[in-house]
Amino acid sequence: MGTCYLAWATDEKIRRRAANGGFVTAALVAALENGLLDAVVVVKKEDVYEGIPTVTSAPEVVVESAGSLHAVPVNLTKFVVEFYKDEKNKGKKIGLPVKPCDARGIIEQAKRQQLDINDIYLVGLNCGGTLHPLNLREAAAEVYGIDPDAVVKEEIKAGKLFLTLQSGEERECKIEELEKKGYGRRDSCKMCITKIPTMADLACGNWGVLKGEEATFVEVLTGKGEALLKNALENGYIKVKEASEKSLEVRERIKNAMVKLAEEWWEKLDAVKELTRDERLKFYVETLRLCINCGACRTVCPVCACDDAAKCVSMHDERDDYVISMYNVIRLLHLMDSCIGCGQCEDVCPVDIPLTFIHRRFAERMQRKLNYMPGMNVSEKPPFYEAELQWHDIL
Ligand SMILES: Cc1cc2nc3c(=O)[nH]c(=O)nc-3n(C[C@H](O)[C@H](O)[C@H](O)COP(=O)(O)OP(=O)(O)OC[C@H]3O[C@@H](n4cnc5c(N)ncnc54)[C@H](O)[C@@H]3O)c2cc1C
Known part of the structure; x- marks a missing residue:
């Protein structure tokens, strides 16, 4: 474990806009203003349901983007890959706030030599999960009984989702309750x-x-992380104090409870575990035969780096007798060792194939078998390493 601090921005405007103590915004602004970074990627808020990844060197844009958008499940990896494809950006130092799936995607792309990880400062954000914006709109109407367009703010606190209306009125619902009703976090996040x-x-x-503290809990994990914190501290952008034993213990306890919940969700969402092998095969064929070979899942996939050289191209034509196209079969095999379970593929699938579940069903088992989690530190033991599985369990 790295050194842990409670940190907060000295600028009151940042603290007011920020999700917690404003450390993330203050550290990124300090890095831009003192030459540690050339640019920063932030998610610019359009409204509660939409945020736009934006690359900027303007500190005021970083400040405007403070706060957490829980219903913006964009993965930033491909955005960063595209940024570095432009010759004029090669070698630039950038920093960005990243959910665990953004960080894992970026690390996987660095392994595929699409990015140089030494140029990228990953300001990790803990993540209990994201919501799909359309699902949140529906929940606002059906569960909260309000007009989705009247929601001006959303916030997650102590296991509840709070929605604030234009009038200032605040409504709340437990996330557990939302999820019982089919709303709440995306399936990929529930299982993560x-x-x-x-x-x-x-x-x-x-x-x-x-309780009573207004700060961001910060764990420093690498030299780059230390440089960001030190630069902000020494130039007066933040204040810090070391995290107490109690703070560390509370954080660990919540994280463990969330991981346990994810494992329970995985059990609940495993749609095929009670089926025989033939029935399982039938399930895969029946869901995947809906595929229209549009390729959207490949385009958004943060770990896919094949571009035009991809082998999983559509092979569906008049002469193709297969009930499911080779496109999906190749993707399943290709992603078994590298799927990070981010759910981007399912979000964009126009025919609603449960791709998160199907890919996890294959990849999770393979990764267990290999004792390997893509996009993690090499030194880190995957949490599931003790599991014993047979190859035939994979299907
Ligand atoms: C979807 C989501 C879920 C989270 N869940 C938890 C949790 O369960 N437990 C926990 O301890 N912390 C969680 N966090 C982190 C927490 O909300 C704060 O981001 C963190 O404490 C930093 O606070 P801050 O005041 O220093 O950040 P700020 O100074 O407010 O900066 C936050 C930065 O995050 C960026 N951002 C906002 N939304 C997104 C997004 N959807 N994707 C990528 N970047 C984004 C903004 O552009 C901004 O630069 C979550 C964050 C997100 C985005």
Whole structure:
């Protein structure tokens, strides 16, 4: 474990806009203003349901983007890959706030030599999960009984989702209740066991911030993380104090409870575990035959780096007798060792194939078998390493 602090921005405007103590915004602004970074990627808020990844060197844009958008499940990896494809950006130092799945995608792309990880400062954000914006709109109407367009703010606190209306009125509902009704977090997030981004340079969150404290809990994980914190501190952008034993203990306890919940979700969402092998095969064929070979899942996939050289091209034509196209079969095999379970593929699938579940069903078992989690630090033991599985369990 890295050194842990409670940190907060000295600028009151940043603290007011920020999700917690404003450490993330203050550290990024300090890095831009003192030459540690050339640019920063932030998610610019359009409204509660939409945020736009934006690359900027303007500190004021970073400040405007403070705060957490829980219903913006964009993965930033491909955005960063595209940024570095432009010759004029080669060698630029950038920093960005990353959920664990963003960090894992970026590390996987660095392994595929699409990025130089030494140029990228990953400011990790703990993540209990994201919501799909359309699902949140529906929940606002059906569960909260309000007009989705009247929601001006959303916030997650102590296991509840709060929605604030234009009038200032605040409504709340437990996330557990929302999920019982079919709303709440995306399936990929429910199943995700990577809640603290220990593969990033810093891991920031509110777990471990005790009642009455207005701060961001920060774990420093690498030299780059230390440089960001030191630069902000020495130039007066933040204040810090070391995290107490109590803070550390609370953070660990919440994280463990969230991981346990994710494992329970995985059990619940495993749609095929009670089926025989033939029935399982039938399930895969029947869901995947809906595929229209549009390729959207490949385009958004943060770990896919094949571009035009991809082997998983559509092979569906008049002469193709297969009930499911080779496109999906190749993707399943290709992603078995590298799927990070981010759910981007399912979000964009126009025919609603449960791709998160199907890919996890294959990849999770393979990764267990290999004792390997993609996008993690090499030194880190996957949490599931003790599991014993037979190859035939994979299907
Ligand atoms: C979807 C989500 C879920 C989270 N869940 C938890 C949790 O369960 N437990 C916990 O301890 N912490 C969680 N966090 C982290 C927490 O909300 C704060 O981001 C963190 O404590 C840093 O606070 P801050 O005041 O220093 O950040 P700020 O100074 O407010 O900066 C936050 C930065 O995050 C960026 N950002 C906002 N939304 C997104 C997004 N959807 N994707 C990528 N970047 C984004 C903004 O551009 C901004 O630069 C979550 C964050 C997100 C985005």
